[in-house]
Amino acid sequence: MTSKYQTEAKGYTMTTVMQEAARCLLCEDAPCSKACPAHTNPAKFIRSVRFRNIKGAAETIRENNALGAICARVCPTERYCESACTRAKIDHPIDIGGIQRYVTDMERKDNMQILHAGKPNGMSVAIIGSGPAGLQAATTLLQKGYAVDIYEKNAKAGGYLTYGIPEYRLPEAIVEYEVQRIVNLGANIKYNTTVGKDVTMADLKSHYNAVIVAIGASEAKTIPMFEYNICTESAISFLARAKESEGHLADLPDNVLVIGGGDVAMDVVTTLKKLGVAHVTDMVYEEFAEFKASKKELAGAQQAGVTIVDGYEPTDVHENKVTFKHRKIDSELTITADKIILAVSQKVNAAGLDIDVQHNEVPFREARFHTKDPKVFATGDIVKGDKTVVYAVQKGKKVAEEIDRVLGGQDND
Ligand SMILES: Cc1cc2nc3c(=O)[nH]c(=O)nc-3n(C[C@H](O)[C@H](O)[C@H](O)COP(=O)(O)OP(=O)(O)OC[C@H]3O[C@@H](n4cnc5c(N)ncnc54)[C@H](O)[C@@H]3O)c2cc1C
Ligand code: SF4
Structure with missing residues (x-):
């Protein structure tokens, strides 16, 4: 039986998409x-x-x-296209994400072949990481005639698309379909291969004309007092287990305490409720007015029945008992839970890759994604800029264009 965790919200039909498209003012410029x-x-x-x-x-x-069907579902459109929509001044913005989802669903249903590989130019590029940045970089390079090998440490491609974003927001079948189209274009994905362990950076540099590091921020940050606490799990570990088990986790307790107030925390608390956990409490450092999570995700968590308490930070932990102190008023709370999940951001782990990472980002020159090594480029969440899928797509395309400029591919003739 399909669970709430596996059920995606319904999209438009032909009739309703036409109604929504008819609201668009088709603005000049x-x-x-x-x-x-x-x-x-x-x-x-x-x-x-x-x-x-x-x-x-x-x-x-x-x-x-190249990931239009994915962005249609997970892009924070309220921060980007829909925030600028002229129609908002009349009533409410056009549902651009919803219309894009309808179009890409039809594209999939009718098996439209829209992307094509370019004429081979005899050059090759290695990409480390198959998250959205690596996948978009691969697509742009293949369109320009490069041969592309992607090295991926996991058994599946997609990075956080596959191992992070919950099934009810982004079905795995959609990610698999988008990845398969890129494989059909010619990308060769080498799964279960960690660069820095199974293959060295020196090997890649000697075999390829360029190397792109697109490893994302794949390690959980922690708070020192929770580091060795046996009742604590990181948000990304929990979300990956939920996705891999298709929502059938064996060890689900009745009472879970989550710490963190960003979109990842909202994914954790809503997932817990959809999986049937009775009591979910989210303790957040920020006050409601300063919340990092999108309003939509926050509202979803509240509707699901999560108790959200704002303005508190943890001061002490003993096994499953955590004490919090309010940041501004004189108030202390002690909460006992069966399990604690920390959702306090992610960091880069570039072990064995011989690249410079400062303050969790690779410094790059002239916004062109070069590292200190002329053959090695960096892109995606490990470089400056918003940490979202659509930005990873933008940065993936830009790094590929820069490599083509440097190597003088066919587009530069
Ligand atoms: C739970 C969660 C929910 C999110 N929800 C949204 C959302 O709704 N909307 C949105 O826009 N953004 C969302 N994001 C952010 C978004 O997923 C990231 O910004 C995006 O995935 C970054 O893409 P990337 O390609 O740089 O890195 P990643 O997606 O992190 O991919 C990096 C890849 O590199 C691989 N890798 C790492 N090291 C090595 C190595 N040494 N050798 C080989 N492979 C390696 C990893 O296994 C991974 O597959 C979410 C993130 C999380 C964690
Ligand atoms: S700004 Fe809004 S109304 Fe104007 S073209 Fe874009 S979606 Fe349509």
């Missing part, structure tokens, strides 16, 4: 287009939808985004 980090042009694809030209709409989406 559309502000929604300028506000997309990946430079997708919603005004153009919505116009195609209005003319029932779904293939044309899919072509517009795929121009700059």
Whole structure:
């Protein structure tokens, strides 16, 4: 039986997508287009939808985004395209993400082949990491005629698309489909291969014309007092286990305490409720007005029945008992739970890769993704900029274009 954890919200039908597209004002010099980090042009694809030209709409989406079906589901559109939408001044913004989902669902259903590999140019690139940044970089390079090998330490591709974002927001089947299209273009993914352990950076540098490091921030940060606490698990470990078990975790307790107030914390608490945990308490350092989580994710968690307490930080922990102190008022709380989950951000682990990582980011020159080694480039969450899927896509495309510029590929003839 499909559980709440596995059930994605329903998308538009042909009739309802037409109704939503009809609300679009088809603005001149559309502000929604300028506000997309990946430079997708919603005004153009919505116009195609209005003319029932779904293939044309899919072509517009795929121009700059190999992961259009994924971004349609997980992009924080309220921060990007929809925040700029002119229609918001009349009633509410156009549901750009929802229309993009309809178009890419039709693209998948009708097996449209929109992306094509370029004529081979005799050069090759190794990409370390198959998250969204690595996958987009691979796509752009394949379109320019490069041979591409992706080295991935896990058994599946996708990075946090596969091992982080919960199934009810991003079904694994969608990620698998997007990855398969990139494999069909010619990407060769070497699974279960950790660069720095199974293969050395020196090997890659000697075999390829360029190397891209797209390893993301794959390690959980912690709070020192929780480091060796046996009742504590990190958010990314819990979410990966929930996804891998398809929502059938064997060790689910009745009472879970979560610490953290960002979008990852909201994914943890909502997942716990969808899996049937009776009591979920989320203790958050920030006060409600300063919350890092998106309003949509916060509202979802509250609707699911999570108790969210703002403004408290942990001061002491003994096994499953945690004491918190309010940051501003004189108030102390002690909470006992069966399990504690820490959702206090992620950090980069570049062990064995011989690249410079400072303050959790690789310093790069001239916003062109070079590292100190002229053959090695960095992209995705490990470089400066927003840490979202759509930014990873933008940075993946840009690093590929920079490599093509440096190597003088066919586009530079
Ligand atoms: C729980 C969670 C929910 C999120 N929800 C959203 C959301 O709703 N919307 C949104 O826009 N963003 C979301 N994000 C952020 C988004 O997922 C990241 O910004 C994005 O995945 C970064 O892409 P990336 O390619 O840089 O890195 P990653 O996705 O982290 O991928 C890096 C890949 O590199 C591999 N790797 C690492 N080291 C090595 C090595 N030495 N050798 C070989 N392979 C290696 C890893 O296994 C991984 O597959 C979420 C993140 C998390 C954790
Ligand atoms: S800004 Fe809004 S109304 Fe204008 S073209 Fe974009 S989606 Fe349509």
